Amino acid sequence: MTALPPESAMRFMRYAIHGVAELPSACEADAPPMRAGELHVTYVSHDGSPWKLDTALLKGRYAANAEMPRFSGRTACPVMIHPFRPDYASSAWVLALIEAVRTPAVAVADPAEGVELSLVQDQGIRTRHVAVAAAAGTVHPEVVPPLRPERAKLTYRSDDGSPWELESVDFRGLYAAIGPEPGPGQRQGRAPVHALCASAVATAPLWVRDFITEHSTPPPLADPPPH
Numbered sequence: 001m002t003a004l005p006p007e008s009a010m011r012f013m014r015y016a017i018h019g020v021a022e023l024p025s026a027c028e029a030d031a032p033p034m035r036a037g038e039l040h041v042t043y044v045s046h047d048g049s050p051w052k053l054d055t056a057l058l059k060g061r062y063a064a065n066a067e068m069p070r071f072s073g074r075t076a077c078p079v080m081i082h083p084f085r086p087d088y089a090s091s092a093w094v095l096a097l098i099e100a101v102r103t104p105a106v107a108v109a110d111p112a113e114g115v116e117l118s119l120v121q122d123q124g125i126r127t128r129h130v131a132v133a134a135a136a137g138t139v140h141p142e143v144v145p146p147l148r149p150e151r152a153k154l155t156y157r158s159d160d161g162s163p164w165e166l167e168s169v170d171f172r173g174l175y176a177a178i179g180p181e182p183g184p185g186q187r188q189g190r191a192p193v194h195a196l197c198a199s200a201v202a203t204a205p206l207w208v209r210d211f212i213t214e215h216s217t218p219p220p221l222a223d224p225p226p227h
Helices: 092-100 198-202 204-212
Strands: 010-017 033-048 054-062 079-081 115-131 149-161 164-174 190-192
Touching: 010 054, 054 092, 092 115, 092 164, 149 190, 164 204, 190 198, 198 204
Parallel strands: none
Antiparallel strands: 010 033, 010 115, 033 054, 054 079, 115 149, 149 164, 164 190
């Protein structure tokens, strides 16, 4: 069996920004500044590593300006912040904001002077790949030819900070031999099982149900290093 792909995870958090937080327009030089209303941040994890801030995006509308009425109420161009570039923040409040969310935070107290954050959305998705015992059996015996998996892709979800929940299992491997033993070109296949669908789990073979139970909770991600 080929080597299993590494584990990966992504977490998306959306904050509402309260207070006067303005940035120069990102795409129109003669436009009023953008008043940031939302901060979108994504974090990544590889092979169970701690969450690492990947991207940050500021969104909002043009600030009111009596001399530029055509921009009134319009959505401004989003501003992408690259947290790992030395020049990623041109404004002190942006620098403070990014530092405050460098690790996932449900509550952010006074990240910058005159600026506050409140969490609106928190979603995570995590993918693991595990080997399946050779003697496990087939996934859907009624399907001809049935699949005899060698590995499985496990997808977990988390909403609003909830514990990881196994959402789906995608079994992958070779179709079982029927008749003469197949040659090197034996076909690969996949057999998904929706772990959150009670009827799909209830009708699966016993070994599949046991497999889902065994892998229902992934190991915790590593803790971030102390500051």
